[in-house]
Each structure stands twice: as C-alpha cells, then as structure tokens.
Amino acid sequence: MRIILLGPPGAGKGTQAKNLSEILKIVHISTGDILREEVKNNTALGQQAKKYIDAGGLVPDDLVIQMLKTWLGRKDGFILDGFPRNLNQAQALDKLLDEAGNKIDAVFYLDASEAVIIGRLSGRRICSQCQAIYHIQNMPPKIEGICDKCQGRLYQRSDDQEETIKRRLEVYLKETATLIDYYKRQGKLYYINADRQAEGVIEDILKITKNFS
Ligand code: AP5
Numbered sequence: 207m208r209i210i211l212l213g214p215p216g217a218g219k220g221t222q223a224k225n226l227s228e229i230l231k232i233v234h235i236s237t238g239d240i241l242r243e244e245v246k247n248n249t250a251l252g253q254q255a256k257k258y259i260d261a262g263g264l265v266p267d268d269l270v271i272q273m274l275k276t277w278l279g280r281k282d283g284f285i286l287d288g289f290p291r292n293l294n295q296a297q298a299l300d301k302l303l304d305e306a307g308n309k310i311d312a313v314f315y316l317d318a319s320e321a322v323i324i325g326r327l328s329g330r331r332i333c334s335q336c337q338a339i340y341h342i343q344n345m346p347p348k349i350e351g352i353c354d355k356c357q358g359r360l361y362q363r364s365d366d367q368e369e370t371i372k373r374r375l376e377v378y379l380k381e382t383a384t385l386i387d388y389y390k391r392q393g394k395l396y397y398i399n400a401d402r403q404a405e406g407v408i409e410d411i412l413k414i415t416k417n418f419s
Contacts, residue, residue, distance in 0.1 A: 207232060207283045207418045208308060210290070212385055213316030215374045216323035216330070217400045218407060221339050222316065223287040225408055230285070230415060235277050237270055237288040239337050242363075244273075260364055262373030264291055264381060271298050278302050292381040296388055311418040313389040314411050316400035320375065327371050331360040345404075 207230065211219040220236060227234035241259060244252030251269060258265045274289060278299070290296040303309055318326075329342040331351075335358030340347050347353060351360050365374065389395040398410050 207312075207415065208286075208303070208310050209284075209415070209418075210286045210310055210313040210389075211316060212313055212382070212389070213400060214318060214323055214378045214382075215371065216326040217316035217318040218326070218404060219287045219316055221345075221404055222314075222408055222411065223285045224339065225404075226285055226411065226415075229408075229412065230419075232283040232285055233277075233280060234285045234287060235274070235289070236337075237274065237291075240273060241265060241270075242337075260370070262365055262370040263377055267292070267294050267298070271295065275302065279306060290385060293384055293388065296385055310389075310392075310394060312396055312414060313385075313394045314396050314398050314414070315386055315389075316398050316407065318400040322401050323375070324368075324371060327366050328368070330363065330366055332363055333358040334361050335359075 209226075211223050213219055220238070223234045223236065226232075241252070241255045245256045245259065246252070251273065254269060255265045264270075270289065270291075277284065286299075290299050299310075326341060326344070329344065331340045331342060331347075332338070333340075333353035333356065336353060336356045338353050338355050338358075339345070340353075340360060347360065352358075353360060365371075386395065396411075396414050398407060400407050
C-alpha cells in the first residue's frame, strides 16, 4: 500500500504516520525527519537545507527528489509524510512510481484549523534520538523532557517559533494546498477532520485503508 498524508504544518501528519506505520507494517518516510537528520549530522545536504528549514521555506525540489529516490523504489509500500509539497514534486513522484509500475493508492488530507495548528506547534517537543513526537499539554511524556520510548532528551524544533510557524503556514497555502485539487482530480483524496483527538483521526484513516490491503 502506498499512501500520502497531506495537510498543514501541525495537522498531525507525523503523529499519525508513526502509528500507522506500526499498525500497517509499512515504512514511514518523513522528508522533514530525513532533512533534520542530515542537518544534525552536518552533511553537505544538511548544510544546504538548514537555511530553508530555519526560514520556514521549502528546500529546493531537486535536492528533496534526489534524496527520496531510493526510498520510493521500495516494493512493500510506504507512508509519505511531508512529500510532495508542491505540484512539481507531485508530478515527479507520479513519474517515478509510473516508471517502476507502481502508484499511490490514497491521499489523506488532514484538515486542521489555524488556531489548533498554532497551539499544537508551539507546544510540540521531539525526541532527539528516536524522533517520537510529544506535546507539553496534549501528549506529554511521563517524565518532563524525557522520551517515554528511548529515554532520549526532548527538544523544541528550531522552526516551531511563532514567526517561522506563520511563514510555514503561508508557504503551505501558496504551494502545498494546490495538491488537494490535484489528488481530488485523480480520485485519490480522502478528507479527514484532524481538529480532534488523535484516536478518532487514525480510526477514520484505518477504515479507508482496509479497501487497499
Ligand atoms: P516537516 O517536518 O514536514 O514539517 P510540516 O509539514 O510543517 O509538518 P509538521 O511536522 O510541523 O507537522 P505534523 O503535521 O507532522 O504534526 P505533528 O504530528 O508533529 O517539514 C519541516 C521543514 O522541512 C519544511 O518547512 C521544509 O523547510 C523542509 N521540508 C520537508 N519536506 C520537504 C519537501 N518535501 N520539500 C521541500 N522542503 C521540505 O503534530 C504537531 C503537534 O501536535 C505535536 O506536538 C503532537 O503531539 C500534537 N498533535 C498531533 N495530533 C494531535 C491531535 N489529534 N490532538 C492533539 N494534539 C495533536
């Protein structure tokens, strides 16, 4: 099964993708997580990507598409989180899959309101070791600042500051929201109300994925 989670920053794509990956037993590919790892390891790609991430803009398409090529060739399917981000990336994805005789089965559009998004992003904390996602109020760890799963230290993403959040939302509306129509036209788009507890969101997604397994 090949699925995409689409939606604004903070809608819960990463949270849902990590849980879906365990339940459906398919790999979770997060371009944000991969890029942050490259930045952490100070690789050539990480050095190029950092300025775009910190400014809340998109990393250039050619870098991101190149980075994803080996992941997309997987025969056992995947959950894409954070990719594609614009029309050019969506078309490149379709082309790469088509060449390999594969296709996207479903695109879940996680819709969340701006007030909810801002509250979620400003309280988000990430594990520095395993990238597990927490929220200081909604999904707190058992011990403050420490990951429940691997005891790693939790940190706040550098792009989760108020000004950068605003910029990311602008970029989302300008570049990424156009993909809603793109996938609607392909008959692959499923609307999911993400303005509610995570359990209800995943339940709705799983009901639909049953049609593809
Ligand atoms: P990326 O990491 O992809 O960030 P994003 O798309 O902005 O999305 P987020 O990770 O902020 O939010 P999310 O929807 O995953 O929410 P989460 O589950 O964490 O990208 C970062 C940057 O990398 C980009 O700005 C860009 O520079 C670059 N980049 C990445 N991909 C790229 C690409 N393809 N092309 C070019 N550049 C790219 O949840 C948020 C918070 O809410 C958490 O605290 C969580 O605990 C909480 N929460 C989640 N669900 C719920 C719920 N239902 N109820 C209550 N709380 C909830």
